[in-house]
Amino acid sequence: MSVTSSTNLESQLTTTWGPNNSYPDVPLVMSGYTSRLWTRESQPQFWSKYQVWEWLQQVMDMNQIDASNIPLQNFDMDGHQLCSLSYQDFIRAAGSVGPILFHSITDLKWSGQYHVDLGQQELKPELDFSCPFPDVSYPPGEIYDSLTHPLAPVASPTPSSPDIKRSFSHQVKKHNPRGTHLWEFIRDILLNPERNPGLIKWEDRTEGVFRFLKSEAVAQLWGKKKNNSSMTYEKLSRAMRYYYKREILERVDGRRLVYKFGRNARGWRESDK
């Protein structure tokens, strides 16, 4: 496997995305929604702390629970530790959200195993989608690719049920129709400062104000995610401006490259309180 192209951006990213992203053989190759190829680590038992964190964000997001409702620090652990928690442990760690989390992780453990069998050989994108939690297992260096993916999509309040799991190859991926939305992509870069090589930074964390530091670099990453090599900040920003109307973003007047999350943007708030 090799890096398909070697733009400045890519070399920058592969080197600056953080010391713990040593996936030299996993360049930023991803084609649109088929980027969720990383099933080899689809089993939560093997998740890193970061992946655990990501899973948390998604479950909260999916269930429309404000992340500040639970002490995320209680989940400062890797997948192995997470999987060893009992139902009661989840209750202790997350209160009323505990059961939801427990349920989710139970499903994932289950389907992770299942998936391994499926995926012995080379996994094709189609197969990846069969993973109920496809994006969770991407390599750490690719946070911008998948932070927000579709957690197991559900219409019901409690997303992960054994039923869903069993028929995951069909249902589960349906929800987040087109994968991560732009604002989620932006949010997820912001939420991962350790892996965000100076692309975007918070201006006011509690108010949700942030600023693009490398607008074109972000645009390129977005384009990469969408398999669109001609993405530019100009075009990306047009999409951002459409968010004003939907109140996913609020205008910040007079400050270039500065945006603010609006009432309809979820999952960006600081979790601890």
Add this chain to the structure above:
DNA sequence: GTTGCCTTTCCTGTTT
């Protein structure tokens, strides 16, 4: 095949 959502692309004009 149609529809709706979410961009993407292009463009003209304005502001910083």
Add this chain to the structure above:
DNA sequence: AAAACAGGAAAGGCAA
């Protein structure tokens, strides 16, 4: 002067 910002308009891609 260059880079951003503002939006309108239309097209594209995708899933339901």
